[in-house]
Amino acid sequence: MDNHITEFRPGKRIGANLSILTLQEKKLVDILTKYDWFLTRVDEIFIANSAYKAMLMKPSPKIKQAFNISREVVFAFSPYDTFQPRSIDSIEHYDIQELRLEEICSVIISKDNDIEQKLNSILKTNEEARVIVPFSYHELEESANDPDYFINKFRQNFYSRDLFGIQDPLKKDLYFFGRRDLIHTLVNKHLSSENAGIFGLRKTGKTSILYGIERALDRKNSTTVFVDCQTLHLKKWNTALLYIIDELRKSSSVKNEDLKLIKGYEKLEFVSDFFLDDIKTIYHKNGKKSILLIFDEIEHITFESSISSDWKNGDSYIKFWQIIRSTYQKLRQINVMTYLITGTNPKCIEQSAVNKIDNPIFAQFQPIYIPPFDFNQTKEMLDKLGGYMGLKFDEITCARLVEDFGGHPLLMRQMCSFIHRKTVKPRPHHIHKSEYENLKKLFYEDESGFIKYAQMVLEVLDNWYPDEAQMLTWLSIGDNETFKGLADASPDYIKHLINYGIIEKNDENYSFSIESLKDYLSRKNKYKRLRLTNEEKQNEISVRRNTIEPILRKYVRNTLKANYGEVEAKKLIIKEIYGAKEISKHENKPYAEFYDSNKHNIYLKTLFDLMKKHWEKCFRNTFEIDEKVFEAKATFINHLRKGDAHASKITDQDFQSFRGAMEWLEERLHEFN
Numbered sequence: 001m002d003n004h005i006t007e008f009r010p011g012k013r014i015g016a017n018l019s020i021l022t023l024q025e026k027k028l029v030d031i032l033t034k035y036d037w038f039l040t041r042v043d044e045i046f047i048a049n050s051a052y053k054a055m056l057m058k059p060s061p062k063i064k065q066a067f068n069i070s071r072e073v074v075f076a077f078s079p080y081d082t083f084q085p086r087s088i089d090s091i092e093h094y095d096i097q098e099l100r101l102e103e104i105c106s107v108i109i110s111k112d113n114d115i116e117q118k119l120n121s122i123l124k125t126n127e128e129a130r131v132i133v134p135f136s137y138h139e140l141e142e143s144a145n146d147p148d149y150f151i152n153k154f155r156q157n158f159y160s161r162d163l164f165g166i167q168d169p170l171k172k173d174l175y176f177f178g179r180r181d182l183i184h185t186l187v188n189k190h191l192s193s194e195n196a197g198i199f200g201l202r203k204t205g206k207t208s209i210l211y212g213i214e215r216a217l218d219r220k221n222s223t224t225v226f227v228d229c230q231t232l233h234l235k236k237w238n239t240a241l242l243y244i245i246d247e248l249r250k251s252s253s254v255k256n257e258d259l260k261l262i263k264g265y266e267k268l269e270f271v272s273d274f275f276l277d278d279i280k281t282i283y284h285k286n287g288k289k290s291i292l293l294i295f296d297e298i299e300h301i302t303f304e305s306s307i308s309s310d311w312k313n314g315d316s317y318i319k320f321w322q323i324i325r326s327t328y329q330k331l332r333q334i335n336v337m338t339y340l341i342t343g344t345n346p347k348c349i350e351q352s353a354v355n356k357i358d359n360p361i362f363a364q365f366q367p368i369y370i371p372p373f374d375f376n377q378t379k380e381m382l383d384k385l386g387g388y389m390g391l392k393f394d395e396i397t398c399a400r401l402v403e404d405f406g407g408h409p410l411l412m413r414q415m416c417s418f419i420h421r422k423t424v425k426p427r428p429h430h431i432h433k434s435e436y437e438n439l440k441k442l443f444y445e446d447e448s449g450f451i452k453y454a455q456m457v458l459e460v461l462d463n464w465y466p467d468e469a470q471m472l473t474w475l476s477i478g479d480n481e482t483f484k485g486l487a488d489a490s491p492d493y494i495k496h497l498i499n500y501g502i503i504e505k506n507d508e509n510y511s512f513s514i515e516s517l518k519d520y521l522s523r524k525n526k527y528k529r530l531r532l533t534n535e536e537k538q539n540e541i542s543v544r545r546n547t548i549e550p551i552l553r554k555y556v557r558n559t560l561k562a563n564y565g566e567v568e569a570k571k572l573i574i575k576e577i578y579g580a581k582e583i584s585k586h587e588n589k590p591y592a593e594f595y596d597s598n599k600h601n602i603y604l605k606t607l608f609d610l611m612k613k614h615w616e617k618c619f620r621n622t623f624e625i626d627e628k629v630f631e632a633k634a635t636f637i638n639h640l641r642k643g644d645a646h647a648s649k650i651t652d653q654d655f656q657s658f659r660g661a662m663e664w665l666e667e668r669l670h671e672f673n
Contacts, residue, residue: 198340418442
């Protein structure tokens with residue numbers, strides 16, 4: 001432990017401007033500095049004609065260790081009987097980074113006894129808000145002699161907050177990790193009059209990066225316009241250009257009457273000239289601030305992928321980008337305007353021609369794929385956010401997290417959020433490898449956990465690259481021969497998979513970079529593997545039949561009862577198992593008992609026969625096929641039951657027929673599982 005920590009003494013710095021505090025506030029400072037805090041500075045802050053007082057406090061070793069707080073913390077007084085939300089602004093008065101203050105944590109002390117409820121109501125709608133610990137004057141005075149009261153209140157506010165669970169794009173630096181070098185690169189490209197494009201899987205932080213670029217360029221005296229292509233595609237090419245000019249106008253001192261396009265955008269033959277003139281006008285009247293046009297979700301205005309016909313057929317796409325590119329080239333020398341394209345699908349810069357017309361932005365720049373978090377970036381995030389939440393991750397666990405989720409920020413954060421929700425042990429708590437592995441297994445199996453996020457991440461491939469998605473399936477189930485054969489024949493197929501960071505190539509072999517996606521796909525497609533031995537075929541048939549049979553028994557039992565009533569349904573099942581003559585002998589037994597294979601000889605064939613006999617009345621609506629088709633599928637499933645006894649050779653054709661029929665039945669009975 002360093003000397004600074006060992007020499008800590010609670011108290012007040014000599015010379016701190018305590019004279020601006022009221023007598024009551026001085027007494028509260030005495031309480032705060034009795035056990036865990038050292039006051040270094042007091043300031044008076046004026047906001048909207050109201051006066052606030054704020055202090056900087058150094059935490060004790062106990063506070064530092066419990067909440068990962070190493071810097072001074074801002075304490076703000078709210079001296080009004082009714083809490084005013086603008087009191088929070090007094091915290092923003094300080095330049096947090098310049099003064100090396102604690103970024104995420106702060107404290108508000110209010111005269112309002114309902115401060116906690118009111119503050120929580122304000123902060124709950126803002127996921128990116130600081131962790132603000134509220135105290136009333138009264139409760140601090142009441143707890144003056146309780147050395148644990150303050151730290152317990154901190155625990156209540158820190159350990160209940162799920163800082164990993166933030167899913168919306170991050171608009172502030174507060175919880176932003178791992179992308180500052182990329183932002184610096186993209187900002188420099190704009191300042192050097194270069195266009196750029198960033199691409200990646202869903203939820204890799206693209207939009208958060210864009211917000212980071214906006215913040216950085218604002219400090220560089222540049223203007224950014226954020227163009228959401230999810231709505232831009234609803235406009236035709238000329239009104240899309242008008243929209244951009246209007247958005248730029250809103251951020252400058254230019255008036256409508258100064259602009260040509262706003263007055264004459266319907267004169268299509270002049271749109272290109274008007275757009276160029278308006279860009280120059282805005283540039284000069286806005287203090288010669290360079291302009292960055294950010295196009296987010298670019299696939300929505302890209303040929304073939306847009307859902308709007310004018311963009312999909314390439315007509316609006318060609319005209320729009322011809323004008324954007326022409327304007328950029330004419331003004332490049334004085335660095336007036338550049339554009340940044342972002343999305344999941346880089347097709348707009350990969351295809352050389354659209355409708356036999358040169359693609360205006362083909363190969364205009366090398367696409368930048370968002371890289372995964374490495375170990376150090378992940379460790380920084382875990383130490384910072386986990387530390388505040390009372391969760392400590394050792395280096396082995398951190399390395400496993402990076403390996404399992406391939407450095408994908410959303411997947412890792414959601415895994416850590418799951419750990420937070422499932423950890424009931426007192427905090428601070430160390431998450432060791434064994435505990436992590438157990439929780440990871442639960443996360444994988446949770447329908448609202450990894451499965452949901454895996455589908456979200458892979459949606460990019462399903463939508464834009466179905467062939468590559470199929471290749472991932474082959475790789476996940478161990479069909480390396482088929483995968484490698486197609487990869488060698490068509491290298492373009494694996495380019496996107498590698499660029500997205502899903503797979504990697506080592507020597508001549510391919511493997512998953514995101515192990516969790518491999519596990520997900522292998523489980524999802526475990527019955528699609530080819531080239532099985534006869535024993536493997538027999539084992540799959542046995543496992544799938546044994547799995548589906550109890551589900552089918554429950555379904556048939558409930559369906560017959562719903563349609564015929566329990567008394568009549570019981571007679572039907574007795575008749576099927578024992579014959580009509582045996583009904584009176586068994587009819588006093590409970591109905592459900594006849595579907596218990598340990599008590600009665602009810603087989604898969606028995607269930608299929610019952611379904612065929614009562615198809616029209618009971619089962620047709622669920623399965624939506626006629627009886628003959630159902631009978632054919634049931635025959636395939638039941639015919640190969642001899643595989644259970646390792647009896648005969650199963651042909652590939654029969655096995656694929658079984659798989660098709662069984663998959664059909666499993667999908668329809670999924671809700672009864």
